[in-house]
Amino acid sequence: MTTTTTAAQAPIVTGSPLLGSMSDLLNDPLAAYLRARRDHGDVVRFRAGPPGLRSDLYAVFSAEGAQQVLATRAADFRKDNVFYEELRQSVGNGLLTSQDETYLRQRRLIQPLFTRQRVNGYASQVGTEAAALAAAWRAASEGPEAGGAVELVGEMHRFALLVIGRILFGTDVKKAFEVIERTMPPLQEYSLKRGFSPLRTPRTWPTPANRRAARLQSELFALCDAIIDSRRDRDDRDDLVTLLVHAESAEDGSLDADELREQVLIFLLAGHETTATALAFALHLLARHPEEQRRVQDEVDRVLGGPGGRAPTAADMVELPYLTMVVKEAMRLYPSAPVVGRRVVADAEIAGIRIPAGADVLVSPWVTQRHPDYWPDAERFDPTRFTPEAEAGRPRYAWFPFGGGPRACIGQHLSMLESVLGLAVLLREFTFEDAGVGEVPLGAGVTLMAKGPAWARITTR
Template identity: 80%
Template sequence: MTVTVPGVEAPIVAGTPLLGSMSDLLNDPLAAYLRARREQGDVVRFRAGPPGLRSDIYAVFSAEGAQQVLATQAAGFRKDNVFYEEVRQSVGNGLLTSQDGAYLRQRRLVQPLFTSRRVNGYARQVTDEAAALADAWSAAEGRSVDLVGEMHRFALRVVGRILFGEDMESALTVIERTLPPLQEYSLKRGFSPVRTPRSWPTPANRRAARLQEELFALCDGIVERRRGDEAAEDLVTLLVRAENAEDGSLDAAELREQVLIFLLAGHDTTATALAFALHLLARHPEQQRRVREEVDDVLGGTDGRAPTAADMEALPYLTMVLKEAMRLYPSAPVIGRRAVADTEIDGVRVPAGADLLVSPWVTHRHPDYWPDPDRFDPERFTPEAEASRPRYAWFPFGGGPRACIGQHLSLLESVLGLAVLIQAYEFEAADQDEVPLGAGITLLAKGPARCRISRRPASRSPRNLP
C-alpha cells in the first residue's frame, strides 16, 4: 500500500537548460539560496546537473522547517549525502560525520571532555594566545591588518594548544599545509556530477593521498606520545584516557578521527566569528565604543587584568555583538541531510532519499524574524528580543541531538579573545567594501577584511587605583 504524504510539491529552481542550477550553486551558492527564498518560498527544490545526470536538492529556509529537520524529526534525516561522505574519506568518521551507534558511542565518550567546568579550564590558553597576538600587532600599529588571516591563525593556535599542548608549534605547520587543500579537494568532489574513485592515480587524488598520509601520521604520533602521560591535561591526552564501562575506549583510528574533526570544525568556525565581529565593530564606531566601555569596566582598562571564564556573564553587550556577527556571518552557512522516508517539512512534501539542506545563512536573514535583516544591530540579542523569536531563527551551532559539542568552547574563545584585543586596540575599517564570501564546509572569505589598528594609550581605571 502506498502512503501519501500530505503537503504541496516544492517549487523548482530550474536554472539553465544545460546545467540547471549547478552553475549558481558552484559560483555563488549564498546568493542563489537568498534569491530562491525571496522568489519561491521557504522550501524549494534546486535541480542541478547536465541532462541525464540531474539531481534535486531540497532547501529549507524557515525557522520552523529547520527545527523539524534538526530537532523534532531529526531521526528521519541522516548524514548520508555526498558531501559528508567526502569529508569522511578525507578526515575520518569522527563526531561530525559518524552516525547511529558509532555516533552515540563517540558522543558518550567525548561529552565529559566538553563540560562547562572542563571548557572553562581552557580560558588561560585563550587569553595567553590573544595577549601574544596583541603584542605582535604592535609592529603593525597605524597600518591595516587582514582580520580574516589574523583570526584564522589565532584560532588555529588556540585549538592546537588545547589539543596538543607542547606539540603545538610543529603540529601547526603540518596542519596549515595539509588541512585546507584537503577541505578544498573534498568540496570539489562533492559538487562534481561524476566522481572518479579515489584509488585512481589522478594528480588530484595522488596529492590528496599524500596530504592525508602526512596529516594522519602527525595525529597518530601525537596520540601515541600521549599514552601513559599522567601529567598532561591537553585534549588529546584526555581523549586517550576517555573510557566507560558501556563503550570501552577509543582505538587509535578513532582517536585520530576525533582529533582531525576537532581541528576541522574547531578553528574555522571560531575564526569566522572573531574576524567578522571585529570587522563589524571596525565599521560601527558607536557599537565599538559601547563594547570598549563594558570591557574596561569589567577588566580595569588598558592597565587592567586579563579576562577569565567567570567574566563572560559580565560582558553581555560584547556577547550580543558576537551573536549578531554570527547571525550575519554564520560559520556553517549550510547544513546537509538526507531524508530517510517520505515526509513533510513546513507543509511541503519531501520524498525518501532526497538530499536536503537547511541554511543558517538564509534563515538568519529571513525578514519574518529579522526586520531590516542586513543591518548590524546587536540589540537583536537582548534577552527579551531572543525570547520573542522562534528557537531556530538563529542556529549557528546547528541544533537538536547533533548540535555542536564544542559550542561553549567556541563562545569562550570568542568572547575572551575579543575582550583582550578590544582592551588593547581601537579598530577602524580600512575600506567599506563587503568581504567576498563563498560556501564550502564552512563559510569562506574569498578576500581580506582589512582594518587599521591603533594601540590604546595606557590608562588607570578607577578600579585599579589604590
C-alpha cells in the same frame, strides 16, 4: 510529520538548460539560496547537473523547517549525503561525520571533556594567546615598517588555530599549526569538488588530484598519530588529546587509534573555523560601527581594567553581555557553516511541501538568519537583537550557527568562551577602524570562506 495526499510539490528553482542550477550552486551558492527563498518560498527544489545526470536538492529555509530537520525529526534526516561521505573519507569518521551507534558511543566518551566546568578551565589558554597576539600587533604597529593595519580573516584563523592547538596539543602547537594550515584547506576543497561532481572517479585512481589529496591526508594523519602516541604513557596533562587517549567507560570502552585520530582531526577542522569566523567578522563589523565598538570597549574596560589590565577568566563571561551580543550578531550575519546537509530516509512534509524519501535536503543558517519573518532589516548590524527579551520572542531555530538537536556542536561553549574572551583582550588594547575595503566577498565550501581580505586599521589604546 508524514506526508499527506494534499502535500504539494516543491517549486523548482529554474536554471540553465544545460546544467540546471549547478552553475549557480557552484559559483555563488549564498546568493542562490537567498534568491530561491525570496522568489519561491521556504521549501524549494534545485535541479542540478546536465540532462540525464540531474539530481534534486531540497532546501528548507524557515526556522520551523530547520527544527524539523535537525531536531524533531532528526532520525529521519541523516548524514548520508555525498558531501558528508566525501568529508568522511578525507578526515575520518569523527563526531562531525559519524552516525548511529558509532556517533552515540563517541559522544558519550567525549562529552565529559566538554562540560562547562572543564571548558571554563581553558580560559587561561585563550587569554595567553590573545595577549601574545596583542603584543605582536603592538610591536608591528610601532616598528619601522608599521602599516597600522591587519588582515582580520587571516589573523583570526591563525589565532583560533593556535588556541585550539594549545588546548588540544599543549606544547606541540607550532608544528601542528604549520601542517594544518598547509593541508586542511586543500583537503576540504577537494572534498567539496567531489561532492558537486556528477561523475566521481574512485579515489584510488592515480589522478593528480587524488594523489595530492592522499599525500596531504597522510601527512595530516601522521602528525596526529605522533601526537597521540606521545600521550599514551602519561596522564599528567590536561590537554584534550591526553584526555581523549585516556577516556573510557565500562559501557563504551575506549577510543581506538583510528577513532582518536578522527576525533582530533574533527576538532581541528570544526574547532577553529567556527571561532575564527566569529572573531574576524565581529572585528570587521565593529570597525565599521565605531559607536558599537565604543560601547563594547567601555564594557570591557569596566570588567578587565582597561588597556594593560588583567587577564580574562571564564567568570568574566557573564559580565560581558554586550560583547556576547556582538558575537551572536556576527554569527548571525556570518555563520561559519552557512549550509547544513542531510538525506531524508522517510517521506516528509514541511510547510505543506512533500519531500520524498531518499532526497538530499539542506537547511541554511545563512538564509534563515536573514529571514524577514524573524529579522527585520536583516542586513543591518544590530547586537540588540540578542537581548534576552528579543531572543525569547523568536522561534528557537531562527538562529542556529551551532546546528541543533541531537547533533548540535559539542564545542559551542568553548567557541563562545574563546570568541568573547579573545575579543575582550584585543578590544581592550586596540581601536579598530574601517580600512575602506567595503564588504568582504564570500563563498561557501564546507565552511564560510572569505574570498578577499578584510583589512582594518588598528590604533593602540
